[in-house]
Amino acid sequence: MKLKSISLKLGLWFSTIFIALLLILGFILYGIFTNFLTDFIEQDLVARGNNHARNLEGQFTKEAIEHAIGMERGVSTRILITDSNHQILGSSIEPNEDMMEQINIKKSFHEGQILENDWQDHEYIVSVSPVGNDSGYVYMYYPSSKLKDMTFVMSLLSLITSLGIMFVAFGLIGILSRLFTKPLLSMKNATIQMAQGQYKQKIPVKGNDEIAQLGNSIQALGEQLQYYETTRNEFLAAVSHEIRTPLTYIKGYSDVLSKGIIDSREEQEEYLKIITKEVNRLSFLVNDLFEMSKLQVGKFELTKEPAKMNDIIKKIITNLKPAADRKELELKGEYKADVLFPVDVRRMEQALYNLIENAIKYSDKGKVTVISFLQNEFLVIEIKDTGIGIPEKDLTKIWERFYRVDQSRTRKTGGTGLGLYVAKQIIESHGGYITVKSKENEGSVFSIFLKAKSEI
Numbered sequence: 305m306k307l308k309s310i311s312l313k314l315g316l317w318f319s320t321i322f323i324a325l326l327l328i329l330g331f332i333l334y335g336i337f338t339n340f341l342t343d344f345i346e347q348d349l350v351a352r353g354n355n356h357a358r359n360l361e362g363q364f365t366k367e368a369i370e371h372a373i374g375m376e377r378g379v380s381t382r383i384l385i386t387d388s389n390h391q392i393l394g395s396s397i398e399p400n401e402d403m404m405e406q407i408n409i410k411k412s413f414h415e416g417q418i419l420e421n422d423w424q425d426h427e428y429i430v431s432v433s434p435v436g437n438d439s440g441y442v443y444m445y446y447p448s449s450k451l452k453d454m455t456f457v458m459s460l461l462s463l464i465t466s467l468g469i470m471f472v473a474f475g476l477i478g479i480l481s482r483l484f485t486k487p488l489l490s491m492k493n494a495t496i497q498m499a500q501g502q503y504k505q506k507i508p509v510k511g512n513d514e515i516a517q518l519g520n521s522i523q524a525l526g527e528q529l530q531y532y533e534t535t536r537n538e539f540l541a542a543v544s545h546e547i548r549t550p551l552t553y554i555k556g557y558s559d560v561l562s563k564g565i566i567d568s569r570e571e572q573e574e575y576l577k578i579i580t581k582e583v584n585r586l587s588f589l590v591n592d593l594f595e596m597s598k599l600q601v602g603k604f605e606l607t608k609e610p611a612k613m614n615d616i617i618k619k620i621i622t623n624l625k626p627a628a629d630r631k632e633l634e635l636k637g638e639y640k641a642d643v644l645f646p647v648d649v650r651r652m653e654q655a656l657y658n659l660i661e662n663a664i665k666y667s668d669k670g671k672v673t674v675i676s677f678l679q680n681e682f683l684v685i686e687i688k689d690t691g692i693g694i695p696e697k698d699l700t701k702i703w704e705r706f707y708r709v710d711q712s713r714t715r716k717t718g719g720t721g722l723g724l725y726v727a728k729q730i731i732e733s734h735g736g737y738i739t740v741k742s743k744e745n746e747g748s749v750f751s752i753f754l755k756a757k758s759e760i
């Protein structure tokens with residue numbers, strides 16, 4: 305049978321270990337107790353035998369022997385006194401076979417000692433004490449049954465206490481393991497909810513132990529998932545919007561053209577220009593999406609060829625000039641240096657398009673300037689604008705996928721939050737890097753650094 309509840313498993317493990325420890329402890333205590341008790345009884349037996357022997361020394365008479373025997377009546381010990389030839393002179397009870405066993409050996413002794421201590425298999429613990437001048441011997445007997453009774457009572461008592469402790473311990477273990485598993489259960493419920501799409505979960509945990517840390521991690525994971533879910537939805541809405549607008553233009557103008565109702569050649573060309581511009585916009589958007597998906601699956605490979613960066617900049621400026629004109633922004637390039645450079649032209653165009661388009665998109669007045677110059681071993685391309693700028697707190701986040709500063713300001717400009725992410729990846733894959741400096745309501749400067757001495 306497989307145990308499903310961790311509290312039951314923990315309980316069983318703890319109980320098994322606890323019982324094993326209790327048993328070992330019981331055995332050790334039992335050994336110590338019986339050893340201590342038998343030692344004590346043996347010493348007492350020899351001491352009392354010696355006392356009697358000392359008292360009988362010099363007056364080994366019938367009266368003295370009777371007196372010694374009389375002293376041992378009414379107690380559990382027995383006494384037996386013999387002469388030096390092991391002939392019995394007196395005894396507190398009628399000696400039986402077990403009592404006679406040691407006497408029959410007829411050995412002589414010079415000092416008090418224990419003759420039999422095996423209380424498990426013999427009826428008595430036996431000691432002997434010689435009476436001075438070889439007059440005789442005092443044998444003392446302690447009945448093993450007394451000792452057995454005592455150890456039995458002790459075993460019974462310790463069994464009852466062990467059972468009591470075990471019950472209390474079981475209860476405690478039960479409560480403890482439930483206490484441990486309670487937060488785990490709430491984590492399980494939280495993850496089930498998360499699997500059903502409710503990512504933001506509150507997991508009640510206390511303290512900072514491993515279980516609390518796990519709870520906090522799950523909660524953080526849920527918040528992160530919720531963030532991705534929200535940004536993904538916003539991204540999808542933004543992408544659909546970005547696609548729908550140019551498509552509406554293309555459809556509208558191509559419908560008019562195909563119906564042949566426009567006669568003026570200039571007007572026709574104007575319409576065609578608008579269609580081309582919108583197709584271009586769509587194509588850059590689709591490229592951003594394409595690059596993102598390639599980056600996601602790690603299939604981002606460059607096709608480099610020697611090219612002049614200024615030519616790429618000029619092409620993009622020409623492409624975006626109408627957009628700048630519409631907003632009455634000045635868009636110009638300043639070409640202070642150029643290098644023949646191994647680049648993936650289409651991708652570098654994409655990166656520059658994203659940056660220059662942003663500069664136009666987020667500026668309402670002034671100008672957008674693209675400057676290329678040499679600085680140490682770098683060819684630097686600066687994209688400067690006099691636009692709305694970027695709040696300080698967002699400066700590090702703008703490079704993230706789907707990140708867009710403040711929805712309210714991006715709603716009117718449109719955008720997908722992909723532009724800077726893709727531009728950064730493209731520039732870094734060319735061995736370069738990109739930085740940003742920006743002040744709100746004053747403008748932004750994006751600087752691309754490309755190693756000018758790269759091999760072609």
Ligand code: ADP
Nearest residue numbers: 662663666693702708709719720721722723724
């Ligand atoms: P988007 O498609 O929203 O423009 P980007 O990744 O290109 O996405 O840019 C991310 C965010 O950075 C934008 O939402 C915008 O708020 C901010 N941003 C980028 N470039 C500029 C700029 N030149 N001036 C002001 N804000 C900018």
